[in-house]
Amino acid sequence: xxxxxxxxxxxxxxxxxxxxxxxxxxxxxxxxxxxxxxxxxxxxx
Numbered sequence: 099x100x101x102x103x104x105x106x107x108x109x110x111x112x113x114x115x116x117x118x119x120x121x122x123x124x125x126x127x128x129x130x131x132x133x134x135x136x137x138x139x140x141x142x143x
Contacts, residue, residue: 099114099139099140099141100129100139100140100141100142101129101138101139101140102128102129102130102131102138103128103129103138104128104129105125105126105127105128105129106122106129106140106142107122107125108122108123108124108125108127109121109122109142109143110122110142110143111129111140111141111142111143112140112141112142112143113132113134113135113137113139113140114137114139114140114141115132115135115137115139116132116134116135116137118132118133118134118135119143120132120133120140
């Protein structure tokens with residue numbers, strides 16, 4: 099389960115709290131806190 103600050107790779111990640119989906123375009127991109135609810139746990143989708 100990816101968390102804020104990690105670099106899990108390209109792809110889509112859904113916030114476990116509110117369901118907001120973020121897309122990382124580069125392997126070096128870090129997951130930010132969720133822009134909607136500011137939580138830090140995601141799941142790959």
